[in-house]
Amino acid sequence: xxxxxxxxxxxxxxxxxxxxxxxKLFGWGWLAxxxxxxxxxxxxxxxxxxxxxxxxxxxxxxxxxxxxxxxMEKGVPKYKLARKAVQRGLILVLLxxxxxxxxxxKSFSEMRYASVLGRIGLAGMFAQLLYLYKxxxxxxxxxxxxLLLGYWAFLSWFPVPxxxxxxxxxECNPAxxxxxxxxxxxxxxxxxxxxxxxxxxxxVMTGLLGILAGMRIRGNTGQSGEQKAQYLVLYGVIxxxxxxxxxxxxxxxxxxxxxxxxxxxxxxxFLLLALFYWIIxxxxxxxxTLFFVVIGTNSIVIYLLSHFVDxxxxxxxxxxxxxxxxxPDTAELGQVVTYIVVQWCLMYVLYKNRxxxxx
Numbered sequence: 001x002x003x004x005x006x007x008x009x010x011x012x013x014x015x016x017x018x019x020x021x022x023x024k025l026f027g028w029g030w031l032a033x034x035x036x037x038x039x040x041x042x043x044x045x046x047x048x049x050x051x052x053x054x055x056x057x058x059x060x061x062x063x064x065x066x067x068x069x070x071x072m073e074k075g076v077p078k079y080k081l082a083r084k085a086v087q088r089g090l091i092l093v094l095l096x097x098x099x100x101x102x103x104x105x106k107s108f109s110e111m112r113y114a115s116v117l118g119r120i121g122l123a124g125m126f127a128q129l130l131y132l133y134k135x136x137x138x139x140x141x142x143x144x145x146x147l148l149l150g151y152w153a154f155l156s157w158f159p160v161p162x163x164x165x166x167x168x169x170x171e172c173n174p175a176x177x178x179x180x181x182x183x184x185x186x187x188x189x190x191x192x193x194x195x196x197x198x199x200x201x202x203x204v205m206t207g208l209l210g211i212l213a214g215m216r217i218r219g220n221t222g223q224s225g226e227q228k229a230q231y232l233v234l235y236g237v238i239x240x241x242x243x244x245x246x247x248x249x250x251x252x253x254x255x256x257x258x259x260x261x262x263x264x265x266x267x268x269x270f271l272l273l274a275l276f277y278w279i280i281x282x283x284x285x286x287x288x289t290l291f292f293v294v295i296g297t298n299s300i301v302i303y304l305l306s307h308f309v310d311x312x313x314x315x316x317x318x319x320x321x322x323x324x325x326x327x328p329d330t331a332e333l334g335q336v337v338t339y340i341v342v343q344w345c346l347m348y349v350l351y352k353n354r355x356x357x358x359x
Contacts, residue, residue: 001062003289004276006296008055011038013295013306014340016049021336025329043170044251051265053116053254054206056299058269060124061210064131065218078132085128088359092121095300095359099307111185114195117303122200127207137212144205148259151202152250155258168256175199175256192255199257206257209239209266213273225282229274236270239263294344294351301357302347315342 016038023035037048068081096115130143155174156166163172170176170192179187179196187193216231223231243252243263252261279285295302305311315338323331323338350356 001059002296003280003292004273004296005056005059005299006292006294007276008052008059009295009299009302010292011049011052013302013343014336017336018333018340021329021333025333040254043255044253046252046254046261046264050254050261051268053119054203054262054265055269055272057120057123057203057206058210058213058266059273060120061127061207061212062214062217062273064128064207064211065214068128068131069215069218072132072135082129082132085125085132089121089125091359092124092300093118095304096121099304109185112188112193113183113185114179114188114193114197116195117300119195119200119203123203123207126204127211130204130208131211137215140208140211144208147205148202148262152259154198155250155256168251168253168258170255173256194255199255202257202259202262205259205262206266206269209262209269213270217277225277229278229282232270232274232277236267236274238267239270240267243267291344294347298347298350298356300359301350302343305343305346311343311346312339315339318342 019031019035019038023031039047040049041047068085071081072078093115096117096119097111097113099117100113100115101111130140134140134143155168158174158178159165160167160172160174160177167173170189173192175196175198176187176192178198179193180191183193183197187196213232213235216235217228220228240263243260243266246263247260250258250260252258252264254261280289312335315335319334319338323334326334
């Protein structure tokens with residue numbers, strides 16, 4: 001789980017820039033294709049970049065049966081676990097607000113309250129609460145399906161003033177309209193926020209899919225690792241197929257976190273988890289994982305670090321003089337590589353000393 005989480009985080013903490021600059025420097029066709037995958041579509045559509053955020057929520061769900069499940073088996077009261085889940089969710093919402101605005105830097109009316117961390121916190125919180133009180137896989141899946149169908153009905157039939165019913169453009173869709181009414185401060189795009197309150201509802205299903213994956217890995221003790229990996233692949237193929245079929249009626253859209261988007265990226269998440277689980281846990285090929293594990297064990301830290309600490313300044317102070325001897329394109333590539341190296345070394349110090357941020 002730590003390796004896959006670190007692999008996921010790498011692409012938004014320097015990996016994407018590495019691909020873009022390498023494409024410009026070398027001009028290789030396959031790199032150009034890969035580089036195009038590290039941009040978000042304007043509205044509808046799906047690229048690899050769109051999978052990073054939901055994969056993180058999915059992985060947060062995978063860990064739930066291991067953390068909450070073991071405590072429930074030890075007899076820890078559910079209300080205590082629920083309180084912890086709510087506490088963690090609200091802390092992440094607060095960290096997200098600080099990430100967006102700083103501390104007392106902006107007036108309350110100028111602040112953006114929706115955030116990536118806030119969505120992780122709220123989606124994870126509600127998914128954990130459902131797991132605590134609806135602990136069977138069938139009940140969790142049923143709850144998730146109800147959420148997606150309810151969200152589809154809401155977007156399809158809730159009236160927005162001045163817009164035809166069922167319109168799902170940025171200017172005319174019920175999720176953005178309600179966010180404008182209920183969210184204080186500013187939305188990210190003025191009339192729309194990709195991490196708004198309403199579109200967080202289907203993100204709970206993303207967390208539930210992760211929980212179902214975690215239950216498959218942790219439970220079913222009579223099955224081998226190979227069999228569990230095969231089940232994860234099966235779940236991934238089913239989710240992908242259903243999501244692609246649904247996308248003909250409800251487009252893939254990360255901004256609205258549509259149900260088709262949930263299922264397609266959920267399917268991709270299942271397949272990635274199956275691959276990492278099979279290589280690392282079943283085949284025991286683990287030496288290569290250190291780079292990603294160091295990132296994954298402190299994923300929230302590295303996310304905050306890239307925003308609040310000027311890693312680029314340190315990298316330039318250490319390596320800028322050497323890079324000045326190279327041409328501008330090579331130096332630009334070197335700047336990204338040294339940024340990643342310095343950032344990783346700092347995370348390794350935390351990892352080596354077992355300093356992990358626990359929210």
